[in-house]
Amino acid sequence: MIQVFANLYDHYSVELKIQFLTRKKLKHNDFEVNTWFFIPNSIDINRSTYSKEQFYSDVQSTIRLVTPIYLLNDIAGELNSPLTNLAKSIEKMLNENTRTSFKHYEYELQIFLAIFKSATRDTIAHITDNSMKEDTEFLCHSYLQNMKVIRNKFRLLQKLINAPVVSSKAFELFLFGDEFLSNCIIQNTFALNNYLEKWDAKRFESIIQSNLKLIKKEWAHKEQKGYLIISNTDEQANQRYIFRQSILDKYVESVLSVNANTKRDGVWTEQIYYSLAAGISMVFATGIAFSFQQKYGNFTMPLFVALVVSYMLKDRIKDLMRYYFAGKLSNKHFDHNTTLSLKEEKIGNIKESMDFITDLKVPKSIMKIRNRTSLVELENRIHDEKILLYRKRVTIDRDKLDITNDYIFKGINDIIQFNFTRMIQRMANPKTPLFTLNKEDDGSEKTSKIYSTKIYYINFIMQIKHQDDFYYKRFRITCSKHGIHHIEELKDFAV
Numbered sequence: 001m002i003q004v005f006a007n008l009y010d011h012y013s014v015e016l017k018i019q020f021l022t023r024k025k026l027k028h029n030d031f032e033v034n035t036w037f038f039i040p041n042s043i044d045i046n047r048s049t050y051s052k053e054q055f056y057s058d059v060q061s062t063i064r065l066v067t068p069i070y071l072l073n074d075i076a077g078e079l080n081s082p083l084t085n086l087a088k089s090i091e092k093m094l095n096e097n098t099r100t101s102f103k104h105y106e107y108e109l110q111i112f113l114a115i116f117k118s119a120t121r122d123t124i125a126h127i128t129d130n131s132m133k134e135d136t137e138f139l140c141h142s143y144l145q146n147m148k149v150i151r152n153k154f155r156l157l158q159k160l161i162n163a164p165v166v167s168s169k170a171f172e173l174f175l176f177g178d179e180f181l182s183n184c185i186i187q188n189t190f191a192l193n194n195y196l197e198k199w200d201a202k203r204f205e206s207i208i209q210s211n212l213k214l215i216k217k218e219w220a221h222k223e224q225k226g227y228l229i230i231s232n233t234d235e236q237a238n239q240r241y242i243f244r245q246s247i248l249d250k251y252v253e254s255v256l257s258v259n260a261n262t263k264r265d266g267v268w269t270e271q272i273y274y275s276l277a278a279g280i281s282m283v284f285a286t287g288i289a290f291s292f293q294q295k296y297g298n299f300t301m302p303l304f305v306a307l308v309v310s311y312m313l314k315d316r317i318k319d320l321m322r323y324y325f326a327g328k329l330s331n332k333h334f335d336h337n338t339t340l341s342l343k344e345e346k347i348g349n350i351k352e353s354m355d356f357i358t359d360l361k362v363p364k365s366i367m368k369i370r371n372r373t374s375l376v377e378l379e380n381r382i383h384d385e386k387i388l389l390y391r392k393r394v395t396i397d398r399d400k401l402d403i404t405n406d407y408i409f410k411g412i413n414d415i416i417q418f419n420f421t422r423m424i425q426r427m428a429n430p431k432t433p434l435f436t437l438n439k440e441d442d443g444s445e446k447t448s449k450i451y452s453t454k455i456y457y458i459n460f461i462m463q464i465k466h467q468d469d470f471y472y473k474r475f476r477i478t479c480s481k482h483g484i485h486h487i488e489e490l491k492d493f494a495v
Contacts, residue, residue, distance in 0.1 A: 002031055002464045006475050011483030013419045014237040016266075019066060021411040023397045023467070029411075031394040032465040036366055039386040040456050043426050045385050047356045050422065052335060055354050055388075058419040060449055063340060064256040068111075068407045072146035074154070075119060082112040083153055085406075103169060109177050110255035116150065116181065120188045140192065140207045146215060154181060179227045180248045184220045185230050189215050207486075241431050258347070260390045262338040267492060313413065333393065340412070343404070348396040350414070357389050369461050369474055387478060420477070420484060423458070430454050430481040455480045 001021040009015035019283040022029040039045050039310070068082075073080055089108040093101040115123040123146075127139045154177075161174050189211050196211075222229050229243040334351035341347060359367065401409055433450045438448035458477040464470070 001469060002033065002249050002466050004462060004464065004473055006489065008472075008484060008485055008487050009417055012421045012424060013417050014477060015246075015392075015483070015485065016416045016418070018416065019411060020394050020396060020414065021066065022396050024398060026467070027397065027399055029396045029466070032397075032463075033199075033363075033392045033394075034463040035390045035392075036362060036370075036461050037388040037390065038370060039388060039423065040458070042428070043423050043456065045388075045423055045426065050356075050388075052354060054334070054422060058422060059415045061250065062415040063258040063260050063338075064253065064413045064415065065258060065409045067114055067256060068409060068414055070115050070119050072119050072123055072143065072150070075116060076146045076149040080106070082115045082407075083150065085152075085429070086112045087157055087160070090157060093170065094160070094163060094165060102167070102170060106173060106253060107171060108370045108402045109269055113177055113180050113252045114255055114445075115183050118149075119449075120184055124188050124192055127192065132385065135369055136202070137207065140153065140196070140204070140211075143192065144207070144214065147189070148243055151181065151185065151218075151235055154178070159244045175225070176248060176251065178225070182222055182227065183248070184219050186215050194487055233394055238451075246302060254315070256413075259341045260338050260340070260350075262336050263337060340396075344400075345400055346397070348394065348412075351393040354388060357387050359387065362389075363389060363463075365472075366461055366463065369472055389437040420458070424479060424481060424483060426428065427456055427479070427481045428454055453480050453482070455485065 001019075001023075003019040004020065005017040005019075007015055008016075018033065020029070020031050037049050070082065075083055086105075086108040089101070093105045095101075110231055123139075123143055127136060127143065130136060130139065158174060158178070161171055193215075196208055201208065219229060228237065228244055230241055231237045255354040315480060321395050323407040336352050338350040338352075339346060340349060377395045392414075394412075396411060401411075430453045434450050434452055434456045436443045436450060438450050440446055458479065460475055460477070462473040462475075464473065475487055476490055477487050
């Protein structure tokens with residue numbers, strides 16, 4: 001199964017989060033994602049102005065394991081809870097005091113915090129998106145109760161880890177985890193209150209006040225511990241807070257990182273094809289030389305002319321054959337092959353490639369989803385819409401994924417950031433003058449000059465395959481010289 005989430009990362013980038021979720025019954029899970037970008041010709045992005053190297057420098061990919069799924073009730077409970085596993089790792093470190101036990105403790109601390117962050121975020125999303133609004137009050141009370149239980153259980157472990165045999169590094173990491181936990185509780189509880197206040201502040205007054213008590217208690221805890229807090233007046237303090245929070249986030253998320261080693265794909269096949277091209281051109285040149293030598297003899301003018309001509313044609317034939325074989329190679333092989341590994345054990349690989357293609361090479365189903373308007377077709381009569389195809393093939397070994405981890409990971413997240421700066425730089429002046437009529441106070445009408453923004457649409461369609469699953473997603477990016485305005489998913493299409 002493949003899930004795709006798209007959002008605006010910043011004014012110049014779009015982030016795609018692609019979840020590749022494996023099936024337990026399959027040893028090798030094969031996934032395929034083909035993405036067609038439809039780029040307006042006026043932006044002047046094509047094979048000659050936008051190379052593969054530039055494309056891959058604009059695409060930043062981060063591979064992470066999908067966070068194990070736990071409910072807040074599960075974390076607050078006693079059975080198979082990440083919090084229970086963390087407590088066991090601390091006890092083991094107290095008894096053994098070895099480098100291995102320390103590493104195990106650090107892993108359990110990071111994975112607990114990552115699971116807690118994910119479970120808290122999912123709980124808030126469930127409350128705000130819940131269609132059964134009558135359950136909102138119960139869900140909010142449950143959230144508040146679980147936050148208190150998890151927070152108290154975690155901080156009780158501080159007394160356990162604050163022992164002479166435990167290194168200062170281990171204790172410092174625990175305090176970092178405590179600060180991360182507190183930040184997570186505060187920000188998510190604020191988000192919940194913001195939702196309740198906008199919906200019906202009077203109805204949920206008691207819940208809002210209970211949430212505020214939790215937030216204030218966390219603030220007091222952070223002040224007592226010397227952690228950074230958000231200030232209403234000190235901008236520099238807030239900048240330090242954001243910087244510190246970013247580091248803590250990266251530290252926690254690093255436990256989900258997958259080692260990725262990227263190499264060019266089809267290198268040996270490419271060399272074989274190029275050798276064949278050189279051989280074919282050499283056969284031609286040698287054949288000409290032998291035939292003229294046999295007919296006119298050695299050291300003759302016809303032989304001399306034949307050798308010069310054959311040498312000239314040999315290089316051209318070699319280049320033509322290289323071009324021909326390169327086309328064959330791009331159809332069968334990819335640009336990059338990335339090996340995915342955990343604990344030095346290979347768990348899968350990702351292959352990717354990009355190229356500009358013509359309308360004739362786009363499947364009819366994709367062109368039907370594209371559904372060009374008459375106005376776009378009119379533009380294409382003058383200048384064709386440029387089409388960029390980005391292919392990705394993913395293989396995950398489910399058995400290896402289970403062996404290398406203590407928790408159950410369902411698959412990987414491929415977080416891709418597409419930077420559109422190069423395309424945006426080529427767009428026209430965003431401010432376009434327009435004339436209209438403006439009514440004066442006396443009722444008369446006067447010509448008025450206004451300015452509006454010239455926008456461009458970049459459509460992209462994703463074809464997603466996994467075993468028997470097969471579906472499409474279409475997105476549209478609205479942008480101008482100022483940057484990307486927004487991205488939206490277009491769901492009303494037929495295949």
